[in-house]
Amino acid sequence: MSQIKVGIVGGTGYTGVELLRLLALHPNVALHAITSRAEAGIPVSQMFPSLRGHVDLAFSHPDEAHLDQCDLVFFATPNGIAMQQTRALLDAGVKVIDLAADFRIKDVAEWEKWYGMVHACPDLVAEAVYGLPEVNREQIRSARLVANPGCYPTAVQLGFFPLIEAGVVDASSLIADAKSGVSGAGRKAEVGILFSEASDNFKAYGVPGHRHLPEIRQGLARANGSDVGLTFVPHLTPMIRGIHATLYARLKSEADLQALYQQRYADELFVDVLPAGSHPETRSVRGANGCRIAVHRPQGGDVVVVLSVIDNLVKGAAGQAVQNMNLMFGLPEATALNVVPLLP
Amino acid sequence: MSQIKVGIVGGTGYTGVELLRLLALHPNVALHAITSRAEAGIPVSQMFPSLRGHVDLAFSHPDEAHLDQCDLVFFATPNGIAMQQTRALLDAGVKVIDLAADFRIKDVAEWEKWYGMVHACPDLVAEAVYGLPEVNREQIRSARLVANPGCYPTAVQLGFFPLIEAGVVDASSLIADAKSGVSGAGRKAEVGILFSEASDNFKAYGVPGHRHLPEIRQGLARANGSDVGLTFVPHLTPMIRGIHATLYARLKSEADLQALYQQRYADELFVDVLPAGSHPETRSVRGANGCRIAVHRPQGGDVVVVLSVIDNLVKGAAGQAVQNMNLMFGLPEATALNVVPLLP
């Protein structure tokens, strides 16, 4: 087949450079343009020397990028940008994957409350497919517009799905205690994520409410068939990449939990259920698109503890976006994603 | 008053060097001996250059340390050592603070199950006072033998006490999701805690059962007046010092949580209840004996989330031991502990 002509809007953040890392070696992709208003004209590899020899493009000014000539455009932008530009691209026949949150929440009023903006195109929210292949694979294949999931929502939903779909836990009192590496906060000049602030330090944040809460609740409610009760506490941990979600639920009926998880994900390329008794490490997926999960029932009690790890920039962002692209263009789902994690 | 003659058994680990850091500047302490079979004859400051100019002692062989001439002996040893030597010291009129677990669990059978040893002196377990001043201050003052609490148990108990003592939460379904810096694993030559293994990585461990679980349960049961149900999941986070406990409980009656916490700890020198809405950072207590706590009720629901941080080597070990010593010898409780945390 011919190459997929790909554009990236907002290539100066961590999801942008990560997309470039993966797409640079994708055999079916031709990078058409990477836009950045502030960096227009600067070679991408000057900002990210890791890309020297792999990406020859310079950043383009959005007005000169001719994104409407692409087959697919990724938005690796702050929230609120993709919703301004998506309709024109779709109208031009371009498919869109938004790595930000603009199309993730079906309840537009809820979205507007958490994101503090008026939504520019509620009808496209309705059309958009939530890009978690482990639940929406078929819809993604035929989607024009994919809302790529958030990093926490990916780790938490994949961890909870088998329990909730099987109906074996009390869905009214779920707890997700999640820990993220600092790259999850983006490549922004902010004091709180300086090395000297975030290193050798650990803290929770957003306990009163975090934007990923409604996204997770929506996904779990769909799996559950009705609303769920969820407490979600994110934490910042001094590492670059990785999310570790520790999930708690109360069993309401007996189940072979290990078998439940293995069966649920038996055909999934990117979800790996570890042997009983395991403790997955975030580094075991560093740089790769996998999610590794272990399920525990401490002391045989009625509390299930699920441990779910991903690389927030890969399965939690750019890798999942490439996985979605592969599906949308009829490619083998793992194309360019068959990477061995970097350990140590 | 005259100086307290202090001995330390096992001064080559992190709790040992931390004790030395604090005791070196204690105005009422004279260091008598620090024992180490393997390092006998080596100046302490050769192993720990940070102590150069502050500690002149060399490690002594245990047989030549004349610990029976001390007023107080700290055991900074692996589990199972203090119980072998404590009776002789007590008989010689020496007070003892054990920083390991030998005297923490009143139920000797339970202790033997979790620690995999036969206890050498169950009667001394009965006598020992659990050295958490915030619950046992008066008994500590008159104790001959103090069981210094574990690091996780300190952070978790201080975080849960106000809720449990006030009876406002369901004590049958408590969850403690705790994260520790790597120094909590000790100064042992083990692959799992190498820099290249533990850095840029996050994992849970001991989910099926961790030795601090029975210790925490015992303390919470005492506060509750009856047994509690607790799920405890410890994690290893890539920082040197610090514990962050994230605690979850279900409210069963209304309460002004902020007031509850402030009142409970109003007179405590080393427990600091943060303003409502706060997220304590582990570095805010780095090197100091404080515990900082914040209490949340996300979205006004019925789940209480408590965030509790300590420095595992200070309030979680050596600092609390010095606090206990101060109490046992009638000194102002904060002597040598009035330290400003090191930030950044």
Next chain:
Amino acid sequence: MSQIKVGIVGGTGYTGVELLRLLALHPNVALHAITSRAEAGIPVSQMFPSLRGHVDLAFSHPDEAHLDQCDLVFFATPNGIAMQQTRALLDAGVKVIDLAADFRIKDVAEWEKWYGMVHACPDLVAEAVYGLPEVNREQIRSARLVANPGCYPTAVQLGFFPLIEAGVVDASSLIADAKSGVSGAGRKAEVGILFSEASDNFKAYGVPGHRHLPEIRQGLARANGSDVGLTFVPHLTPMIRGIHATLYARLKSEADLQALYQQRYADELFVDVLPAGSHPETRSVRGANGCRIAVHRPQGGDVVVVLSVIDNLVKGAAGQAVQNMNLMFGLPEATALNVVPLLP
């Protein structure tokens, strides 16, 4: 004696909070005001929770801080601020210690070249005493205005002095390869010092020329009696605190290097010459005002290698400033600086 009334201009950076950490426990200091235009009214301990319970002040607006009522004002500001305000303070009888670079370089034209500004008060540059007590102790005692040395210059000069003062090395071809923790770059919202940029990474910077080069050259030239040739390469290393300077010089006459160093610093409280063959670690001075030095002559050749470590925020900034203050006010030099380094 009565308390020294102290003001701090610019207390929101790392040297500011470090000054507060040290001064909070200084028995002879009363904190009068800490100014910050942007944070006026905010309690200092809200920005730096480590100071809760130790510092009660709020940031003041500079116009309302009445700094002219102080006995001493520290400038913990960006370069170019102190020179605007120092004359008025001196005229009001206030002593001044500038932790920035405004008064460090005697050659005003050289200063203006490296710092890119016109100097506001060259006459005060002439009056200012360079605050390195190990060379200028007596002048500091009687100074009104002290230029506190830079972090790299402190580590490098203390490392080179014995060789140069003794005239045993070729002063025309000195090399200083220095490595700094990230806090040396300050508490500024800049992408390059984000955790995700600086962690798990190592790089040189400023190889064509760094502002500390002329300062080091000036100090070494003074010790040498004539100009020196120096190549200075700073590096950023993924740790919060600490500078490690590795110094290279060519021997031109025989010398007992170990004895040379020990004699030079025999009476210095804060310079510790390690035994022959040692490799000082930055953590061995973490949080403390010491400089530890080792001198090597690999394979008995004619190259001397000196290893010199400090905590950049203490002996490299705030600690040295307090040491200077103690000298200026006739206090014992180590007052409030008798701290045991934090290890691990």
Next chain:
Amino acid sequence: MSQIKVGIVGGTGYTGVELLRLLALHPNVALHAITSRAEAGIPVSQMFPSLRGHVDLAFSHPDEAHLDQCDLVFFATPNGIAMQQTRALLDAGVKVIDLAADFRIKDVAEWEKWYGMVHACPDLVAEAVYGLPEVNREQIRSARLVANPGCYPTAVQLGFFPLIEAGVVDASSLIADAKSGVSGAGRKAEVGILFSEASDNFKAYGVPGHRHLPEIRQGLARANGSDVGLTFVPHLTPMIRGIHATLYARLKSEADLQALYQQRYADELFVDVLPAGSHPETRSVRGANGCRIAVHRPQGGDVVVVLSVIDNLVKGAAGQAVQNMNLMFGLPEATALNVVPLLP
């Protein structure tokens, strides 16, 4: 062509797992056996979960691994092992790449002095080809036995070669100040490389003499045509991967240094000369086989400063070994090495 049957002796260290990471995706390699006496029978992916789904082998006992059936055996073992087993393999027609030091130093007496052993097969030392393709490409193609270079020697030699080959610097007074990530010390249970020891810390080590010194001297002498004078100081820096070598030399004749470097490496796939004025970061080669170099002449003086970075486990070990394998088997040199570095 048919697959290359590959064996790995000693697959439990960091160079072992890194070889597996690279070989798992090599299109021309069939992994035959990975030996480990201690771990025989354990699946490799149990020890290194990052390899789950990529490597199915279990560790074999050396006696049962039938390495003589391989086309190529890599030794990822401690020093002194390969020299015991290589002759038998060569005799059986198996090619050998030793990632340890057994065959690196041509002067056997020198080797024995630095490594403290009697060499088992000096004749094979004579035969062995030093596996630095940038100088020995043709000999490697036809070699039976390749001595894979050390990590420091790779970074330092590639940095110095252009200067020395062109004869523009004084080769009698070279200085190499090198900084390594902690994985360079291996996956060994040693206190000094624990997270709590090595994190937030920086130190030099081996200043009196490091085993890589003779290896570097040998390589530079060969380039120079006669002996060189070299001072080599290695340092441990708190990151997992990466070496940064800062090299100093004195110019003895004028040269266009930038052009010199660009020409020397114009045809090299894995050496990237950065634009003038650059400061390469170790993370810019993380996980990849590249070496990035910048050359400086500070203030136009006569000192050249070269900055050279590699990933110590890739270009400094396993990647270079695969590069050598590709050459030995007539494959495109970059096979399985076309990896985009992981940043951030």
